Amino acid sequence: MEIRLNAVGHRYEAVEVLSDITLTIPAHKITCIIGPSGCGKSTLLRFMGGLEKPSSGDVLQLGTAPEGSLNALTYIFQDFALLPWRTVEDNISLVLEDHRLPTEKTKAIIENVLARTKLSDFAKALPKQLSGGMKQRVAIARALAVNPAVLLMDEPLSALDSQTRDLLMEDLVSLWTRTPFTAVYVTHNLQEAVRLGHQIVVLSRRPGQIHQVVTIDTPLDQRIASNPDLQNKHDHLWQLMRDEARAADAELLHA
Ligand SMILES: Nc1ncnc2c1ncn2[C@@H]1O[C@H](COP(=O)(O)OP(=O)(O)O)[C@@H](O)[C@H]1O
Numbered sequence: 632m633e634i635r636l637n638a639v640g641h642r643y644e645a646v647e648v649l650s651d652i653t654l655t656i657p658a659h660k661i662t663c664i665i666g667p668s669g670c671g672k673s674t675l676l677r678f679m680g681g682l683e684k685p686s687s688g689d690v691l692q693l694g695t696a697p698e699g700s701l702n703a704l705t706y707i708f709q710d711f712a713l714l715p716w717r718t719v720e721d722n723i724s725l726v727l728e729d730h731r732l733p734t735e736k737t738k739a740i741i742e743n744v745l746a747r748t749k750l751s752d753f754a755k756a757l758p759k760q761l762s763g764g765m766k767q768r769v770a771i772a773r774a775l776a777v778n779p780a781v782l783l784m785d786e787p788l789s790a791l792d793s794q795t796r797d798l799l800m801e802d803l804v805s806l807w808t809r810t811p812f813t814a815v816y817v818t819h820n821l822q823e824a825v826r827l828g829h830q831i832v833v834l835s836r837r838p839g840q841i842h843q844v845v846t847i848d849t850p851l852d853q854r855i856a857s858n859p860d861l862q863n864k865h866d867h868l869w870q871l872m873r874d875e876a877r878a879a880d881a882e883l884l885h886a
């Protein structure tokens with residue numbers, strides 16, 4: 632499935648948040664959206680998932696969800712959003728309950744996603760027994776359980792320390808490499824974007840507009856820091872972001 636945004640703009644009363652966003656989210660690739668805090672990234676993601684409608688422009692979901700998809704558009708948030716009184720497997724079964732699947736099928740899905748996220752030994756654990764990184768892996772497992780057409784991630788690693796972030800990025804790379812999925816990954820972290828993005832959308836400060844779209848062809852499982860192409864992309868993206876941040880600071884001074 633592919634998402635197309637056509638001249639999307641938005642205001643919250645007097646505040647213009649997004650302006651003239653035209654963008655395609657291609658199937659089976661990861662699109663990263665980076666930009667300064669408050670530039671409208673989360674708002675844009677809510678439009679893509681249909682949680683909210685923009686004040687102008689169109690959001691189109693094209694194509695069909697994969698076979699067996701129980702929920703075409705699924706979110707992963709920074710705060711994990713796990714129910715503390717439910718075990719890991721019961722947090723996952725929660726998203727399957729409405730679908731009235733045969734018990735065997737539910738069991739098979741849970742086993743499959745726990746194995747893919749390396750959580751099989753923790754099926755009966757409660758969230759409070761898990762580290763932050765493991766909690767987020769449960770949230771990833773829960774998202775995978777519905778076999779979404781598009782996975783929408785809003786700063787999923789921002790609450791984690793940098794080592795845990797690296798480990799989870801590796802997990803996402805290996806999940807994607809095994810079964811390429813369609814994802815939109817919002818972050819303000821350039822390293823994450825360069826590690827995970829096939830397409831990186833750089834938004835300007837508010838009102839968020841597309842500053843530039845940068846593609847990275849290096850396969851995800853070959854993205855090591857010493858790769859000179861990757862280093863060039865990183866430096867280029869850093870310049871774009873730095874210019875935005877400086878312009879925003881200058882505006883504050885003259886406001
Ligand atoms: N429901 C809302 N009502 C009013 N203003 C909002 C609402 N949601 C977000 N905003 C404002 O819109 C701007 C963009 O927010 P957001 O999309 O969360 O940015 P980002 O995710 O890039 O930090 C911010 O100035 C924020 O305060």
Ligand SMILES: [Mg+2]
Pocket residue numbers: 672673674785
């Ligand atoms: Mg946000």
